Amino acid sequence: MTLLHFFILLPLLAAVAIGIIYKFQKNIHLGWFVLPVPFVIVSYLFTLIPNIQSGSNIYKPLNFMPRIGMNFDVYIDGLGLLFAILISGIGTLVVLYSIGYLSQDEKLGNFYIYLLMFMAAMLGVVMIDNVLMMYMFWELTSISSFLLIAFWTTKEKSTYGAQKSMLITMFGGFMMLGGFILLGSITESYSIREMIQSSDLIASSGVGTLAVILVLFGAFTKSAQFPFYIWLPDAMEAPTPVSAYLHSATMVKAGLYLVARFTPVFMWSTTWVNTILIVGLITLTWASFNAVIKDDMKAVLAFSTVSQLGLIMSLLGVGALAVTAGFNEEIFTVAVIAAVFHIINHATFKGSLFMVTGIIDHQTGTRSIKRLGALLTIMPISFTITLITAFSMAGLPPFNGFLSKELFLEAMFEISQSNVSFLSAISVLFPLLAIVGSIFTFVYSMKLIFGVFTGESFDTPKEPSEAPVLMLISPAILASLVVIFGLFPNILSNTIISPAASAILDRQNFVDVSISFWHGVTPALLSTILIVLVGTVLYYFRDSWSFVYNYIKEAYTLNNLYDQLLKQSTYYSNKATQSLSTGFLRTYLLYIFGFFVLFNFMTMFRTGLNLDLSDLAPIGIQEVILVFVILISLGIIMMTKSRMVSIIMLGAVGFSMALFFVFFRAPDLALTQLAIETVTTTLFLVCFYHLPKVSKLPETCQFKLTNFVVAVLVGLVSILIGLSAYSHRIFDSISEYHIEHVYDLAAGKNMVNVILVDFRGYDTVFETVVFAIAGIGIYILMRMTNRRKDDGNEEHS
Structure with a gap:
């Protein structure tokens, strides 16, 4: 990491430090601790002017996610240096101004953290050569500006303006990302400099114009061009230092920077x-x-x-x-x-x-x-x-x-x-x-x-x-x-x-x-x-001609169009959610399994199965009997009106599965299944004991054809997937490797234990970490519940 990379990230590091300082220091205005950050950055940038003036542009690559082409490559030429100086220079003056403007009673910690986040985001936008990394900083400007505009959260206009700015600018940013991906697929690179060199290739491609339109969406929404300008007047509900910074020298100029930077790419x-x-x-x-x-x-x-x-x-x-x-x-x-x-x-x-x-x-x-x-x-x-x-x-x-x-x-x-x-x-x-x-x-x-x-x-x-x-x-x-x-x-x-x-x-x-x-x-x-x-x-004579503004009816303005779109989208999305979210688990399972069946059948239809059934194991009479036991148990569960019978039959299904493991010569899995079923059945009985009695049960089980068809198809798809995977094995089973090396590599005789502890040790460690995190979460919930009970008892007393 070079000094330029460090200066882009410096405001983010300072934001972390400011959060700590604000917690322990209340006597000195927090802005005095923030002021050196942009001042140091702009002072360093001024030293780069002679290099840029002589034609020596600066390029500092740094791999970040090279496999997807997302690198932290810094490139500074005259255009990038101009915007970087504006961002840090105006930022210095804004921080100095905010020290006098904002009182100690304000949430200064939040304000300066958001401001530093925004500063880092803007520096990243204008100093990064990689469009994917630029997009990450681009959206961080929308998020941090949302937080700054909504700083006074108790004011409805502030939250409205913040939401409006984020919806419009992030919509444009998402469109812009599509344009970047198209450009990357054409040029096989996400570097802006390489895209400029491949301008002719972009022009000759069939999607170059589409990329132009998508990138313009990002530029126009961010720089508040017609008809997307409607978010900027509402963003004025932010504190004045925010308005002076975001809407004069930085955020709105990001769209201008994007147009200026990509003009050589789209000159054609x-x-x-x-x-x-x-x-x-x-x-x-x-x-x-x-x-x-x-x-x-x-x-x-x-x-x-x-x-x-x-x-x-x-x-x-x-x-x-x-x-x-x-x-x-x-x-x-x-x-x-x-x-x-x-x-x-x-x-x-x-x-x-x-x-x-x-x-x-x-x-x-x-x-x-x-x-x-x-x-x-x-x-x-x-x-x-x-x-x-x-x-x-x-x-x-x-x-x-x-x-x-x-x-x-x-x-x-x-x-x-x-x-x-x-x-x-x-x-x-x-x-x-x-x-x-x-x-x-x-x-x-x-x-x-x-x-x-x-x-x-x-x-x-x-x-x-x-x-x-x-x-x-x-x-x-x-x-x-x-x-x-x-x-x-x-x-x-x-x-x-x-x-x-x-x-x-x-x-x-x-x-x-x-x-x-x-x-x-x-x-x-x-x-x-x-x-x-x-x-x-x-x-x-402004009073004599101002009547012309009366002809602009509110109902036909872009602001009203935005409000109506937001209102209607909220209404219909709520309506759709209410129609789909019934509150019943079986409905949600129907959605999940229905799409599971649909997409798998579509894939099978397009690619073909080509099943090889010549090497399947024979089916014994004992396995047929167990299948019938499971089917009969499931049928009883669906038809019975007794909770107790349902629990017993569900246990019968689990114990039958344990017998399957016994027949398949997997005693460890059989013992595990038996233990799980025993504990699960016991817990079910305990839980159902405390549930209220149902006053009225349906006399007959309602048969739903849709549920039945989906259930049968899920089973059929699962079988076909298993057979397809077995029929198209590319590599030998890893189990042979485990059998051959269970002793000489792991010095163990129990293959299951060796696989879990040695061959898949990292997997087991992370599973243990998951259990530990879940345990901590449960402990916190229990502590919170007990604390609320204690508070309730104190209020009652």
């Missing part, structure tokens, strides 16, 4: 390219339109996050399209650079905005914009941070969001003039949707600034005041980066952006990145001016 597919581009633009426009009407600050930011993710997704689509359609280098460069740059920018301004929202909620007791206002002079530092980051989100200079938004608009204008045959009919809509989405982005950004900090008065549950310094440090750092990256964007150009952009399309030579504010009077600049003008008018 128009389905991949067109879907990413079109779905991204629809998501951008629809989510920004819906963000304007929201009153909860976190709801505005939630739809804003969906919108920004759509923007980045569409840029990845433009970059892929530029290569597949053979456009000039400029379009590819602009689109991919814009995507990478906006991933960084979104993490800075959105993470800070979430933290400021948490500060306002913490200091005023509400997030409702209608109840807020006039906080500018009361919370000047929070206002300054919000002003910087919201202006960046709106795409205003001189902040970093302006630069990436300009590149985005430029890419959309370039692709609309490319005359791609399969997109020419709608390509004119690309810049139009980009402008419309940006206009609404400007409107809700202004709403966050002026709706919260200006106005005549406020109506808040708590008297507002500026936040403590500890809560302001993290958003202030992110706001500072917004300004720094805006004024000096080229500090990222060749260190982070260029290696990441080149990795997206698997290029050996890094693209030349040079970002500046002034490009002349271009369509992008004119569009920005239009966005600001129209957005200002729409914000000022």
Whole structure:
């Protein structure tokens, strides 16, 4: 295991340590013990920048389950390093912020354990080369985010949002796993690097397009693309540090990472390219339109996050399209650079905005914009941070969001003039949707600034005041980066952006990145001016046109569709369960044996039996008599109305089986069977003695043809399976080996004892362990029962 493997697992190891520390340490905030973990990781990752910048990608293989191709192989290039730095860097600031945000009264042990689990999962997703191992970490992000979103378990909205996020994202993850398996079967490898090299093989296979669709399900559900975005607004019920971490820089970016990483694999597919581009633009426009009407600050930011993710997704689509359609280098460069740059920018301004929202909620007791206002002079530092980051989100200079938004608009204008045959009919809509989405982005950004900090008065549950310094440090750092990256964007150009952009399309030579504010009077600049003008008018007259949202009926929304699907699936699954789960053991046995018969007969029909009956042992008269005794005993059991007679006849069946072992020259088994039957019969008698008497028994036994047929078929199938196994022996019986070596290898004369203790010693040991575990479980249950009785007696007294 290398240092990189260790750093991926470090948060999990720290989670175990935090659980122990939290149990014994209550005086110091637990976050101070967690803070060094992401800080150490991000500090080490920064030391890798020179290696990646020079083109020396890092590959560290480690076998985990090589037989199924699931290995813990770490691969870091520019793309993986970018996301790993975001995960650990933003994670450091979030932990620092949470120290001031969460009080000691919260379940801090649970919170930080879940947060560290999520951090490890995200690091695994972006640093692993093996898709099976990636899938394991991918689903761990869904599980840990579920726990984080539902942190406040007493709030119904928290548990609802957690369930919704997990159902949607894990559904997409399961679809994605199907795509990975298809890719693995085509390329005979689960390495992403090898899949990239086998892109032509995937394209020529008959299931390549199916793999594309399945992988896109995983990407779209995780990155909250239309129509799967509905889980993200409900996930805002999580504590604000969770929202700032999961929904600005990490979890939702996992879908973007997946698309960027697999673009070289699926570059040949128009389905991949067109879907990413079109779905991204629809998501951008629809989510920004819906963000304007929201009153909860976190709801505005939630739809804003969906919108920004759509923007980045569409840029990845433009970059892929530029290569597949053979456009000039400029379009590819602009689109991919814009995507990478906006991933960084979104993490800075959105993470800070979430933290400021948490500060306002913490200091005023509400997030409702209608109840807020006039906080500018009361919370000047929070206002300054919000002003910087919201202006960046709106795409205003001189902040970093302006630069990436300009590149985005430029890419959309370039692709609309490319005359791609399969997109020419709608390509004119690309810049139009980009402008419309940006206009609404400007409107809700202004709403966050002026709706919260200006106005005549406020109506808040708590008297507002500026936040403590500890809560302001993290958003202030992110706001500072917004300004720094805006004024000096080229500090990222060749260190982070260029290696990441080149990795997206698997290029050996890094693209030349040079970002500046002034490009002349271009369509992008004119569009920005239009966005600001129209957005200002729409914000000022927002009450005059907000009636259009009344036409969106709740009954026709995607949220209602999800709720109805969940409600109906719950209803019909309960109905099916109630119809199948009758509470009778005979019914469940009928299901089990029915499927046993069905599938075995299907197998026999397809493969054929080819029985060899020439070498069977002769059947003696004594064996025929025992069979008749067993059949008569079973018949009496089914027909009698007496429990005592049933027990005696059941014992007769067992003792008859013991006689069979005697005839087959197996005295040890016969003695064991006799002992078991004696003890079982005795226990039955004791138990039935304490059962209540049945007041009414059926006068006649009800004959059920279905049960009879299944019982006969089970016996027939079992006989056929035994005869088939005997007829198709590939190897000699192992019993001959035991007979020959029972003395010289084990120094014993009792073959059964030697087999159990020596030849199958490990099997016997584990069976003994099972008995020991069962005994411990029974002991615990008895102790718990006695303790409840003692508690009941104390309450009664």
